Amino acid sequence: MARLLFTQQLARFTSVPQVDTEADRLRAALDSAFDINPLLRGYVLDEQGHLRENVVVFIDGRRSTDRVRLDDPLRPDSTVHILQALSGG
Amino acid sequence: MHDRAYLSTRKGLFELQRKAAGWELGPVHFLGEPVSITLADARDGAVYAALNLGHFGVKLHRKDAGADSWTEIAAPAYPPKPEDSSDTVEWKNKLIWALEAGGVDEPGVLWAGTNPGGLFKSRDRGQSWELQRSLWDVPQRSEWFGGGYDAPGIHSICVDPRNSAHVLVAVSCGGVWRTENGGDSWALSATGMRADYMPPELNENEAVQDPHRIARSQGSPDSLWCQHHNGMWRSGDNGHRWEEMTGVPVSNFGFAVAAHPHDGNTAWFAPAEADQRRIPVGAAMAVTRTSDGGKSFTVLREGLPQQHCYDLVYRHGLAVSGDGRSLLMASTTGGVWVSDNAGDSWRTVSTTLPPVYAVCFG
Numbered sequence: 001m002a003r004l005l006f007t008q009q010l011a012r013f014t015s016v017p018q019v020d021t022e023a024d025r026l027r028a029a030l031d032s033a034f035d036i037n038p039l040l041r042g043y044v045l046d047e048q049g050h051l052r053e054n055v056v057v058f059i060d061g062r063r064s065t066d067r068v069r070l071d072d073p074l075r076p077d078s079t080v081h082i083l084q085a086l087s088g089g
Numbered sequence: 090m091h092d093r094a095y096l097s098t099r100k101g102l103f104e105l106q107r108k109a110a111g112w113e114l115g116p117v118h119f120l121g122e123p124v125s126i127t128l129a130d131a132r133d134g135a136v137y138a139a140l141n142l143g144h145f146g147v148k149l150h151r152k153d154a155g156a157d158s159w160t161e162i163a164a165p166a167y168p169p170k171p172e173d174s175s176d177t178v179e180w181k182n183k184l185i186w187a188l189e190a191g192g193v194d195e196p197g198v199l200w201a202g203t204n205p206g207g208l209f210k211s212r213d214r215g216q217s218w219e220l221q222r223s224l225w226d227v228p229q230r231s232e233w234f235g236g237g238y239d240a241p242g243i244h245s246i247c248v249d250p251r252n253s254a255h256v257l258v259a260v261s262c263g264g265v266w267r268t269e270n271g272g273d274s275w276a277l278s279a280t281g282m283r284a285d286y287m288p289p290e291l292n293e294n295e296a297v298q299d300p301h302r303i304a305r306s307q308g309s310p311d312s313l314w315c316q317h318h319n320g321m322w323r324s325g326d327n328g329h330r331w332e333e334m335t336g337v338p339v340s341n342f343g344f345a346v347a348a349h350p351h352d353g354n355t356a357w358f359a360p361a362e363a364d365q366r367r368i369p370v371g372a373a374m375a376v377t378r379t380s381d382g383g384k385s386f387t388v389l390r391e392g393l394p395q396q397h398c399y400d401l402v403y404r405h406g407l408a409v410s411g412d413g414r415s416l417l418m419a420s421t422t423g424g425v426w427v428s429d430n431a432g433d434s435w436r437t438v439s440t441t442l443p444p445v446y447a448v449c450f451g
Contacts, residue, residue, distance in 0.1 A: 010145070013148070014161075039161065042146065042148075042164070042166075044145075046181050046182075047166035047168075047180075047182065048167070048170065048181060052145060054144040055145070088144040
């Protein structure tokens with residue numbers, strides 16, 4: 001299963017679960033984390049469901065390519081890091 | 090008389106407390122996080138703090154009266170933008186720029202002004218918010234534009250204490266708007282203002298005015314004051330008609346204005362040199378006060394820095410307490426000053442705080 005790892009910077013504001021998911025697309029994987037902590041959604045996505053402009057996602061070491069659809073594919077053994085971008089600091 | 094005040098800053102929410110020896114810095118909340126505006130709701134004692142997290146967006150927290158901790162509540166959120174919309178503005182809340190309580194007869198009602206120009210209303214103390222489509226959908230919104238930010242924003246919300254359904258809001262840059270039915274419909278209310286930054290044929294277009302800040306006298310609510318990009322205006326008829334105040338000393342440019350809570354002829358302004366040079370005139374801090382409806386002004390400097398001072402007071406950076414005597418002013422470079430005699434003299438609280446976005450008593 002793909003593993004989602006959220007930056008601990010987020011732990012200042014809300015709980016950040018480590019999530020293992022069978023989802024094969026990024027958005028579905030994120031949704032599985034938001035199911036555990038609904039508050040987390042608003043920190044990672046904006047109200048239009050887009051990746052916040054100063055949040056960045058790496059899938060197996062490569063930056064995700066689409067910030068709107070979030071349809072990057074995941075492998076069963078993917079590791080997904082959800083991080084704060086330096087642009088927002 | 091208030092014994093507490095709040096400073097919303099680039100790096101946290103700082104409390105001020107009035108002690109026997111004067112105002113002192115107190116507890117700090119959200120240290121390190123940008124706090125764009127704070128509301129101390131006199132109706133129930135709750136305090137609301139709007140955060141603008143650099144990475145994680147706009148958040149809103151509430152601390153109830155007597156509580157020790159904050160609770161995150163819903164932040165105003167825009168609905169999905171229709172796919173066929175020609176609107177060039179992103180429907181995303183970038184900033185809570187104004188936060189005001191509804192009238193005393195409507196407990197739980199809050200108003201929030203945001204960038205990019207949406208006005209939101211909550212009926213449940215911020216547990217949920219609704220975009221006021223009646224204003225968002227006015228055709229003239231296509232004429233609005235950003236002032237200081239890329240997109241326009243609502244920074245002033247003035248509820249009429251005589252009738253909570255009567256509300257005036259100000260937009261930079263999009264004029265002044267009024268509702269007389271609780272937000273069901275809106276009309277422009279900027280007659281008399283002038284926009285010199287526009288082509289001549291558009292100078293008097295009400296929908297492109299840049300009122301930097303509007304303040305209402307609670308005890309004399311027909312009296313409204315406006316620090317505008319192009320000068321200073323006053324209305325004596327509840328915003329139906331605005332008259333420019335001329336011959337103003339120091340400068341007619343600035344951002345902040347505070348209205349006396351009872352006396353409709355008294356207000357304070359925090360002048361800056363000019364649009365193209367946003368510093369105190371002569372690098373010396375001053376506040377101007379009128380007590381005759383804007384016919385004349387007194388320049389107040391005692392206790393304020395008079396040399397090498399480059400502090401700018403943002404539009405929410407000047408407040409007066411309910412007694413009309415205590416004033417609080419704070420700046421972009423972390424200067425904080427208080428006065429307990431209506432501005433005749435000031436005392437420095439700090440010169441080293443983070444940039445201050447907004448101040449309020451509470």
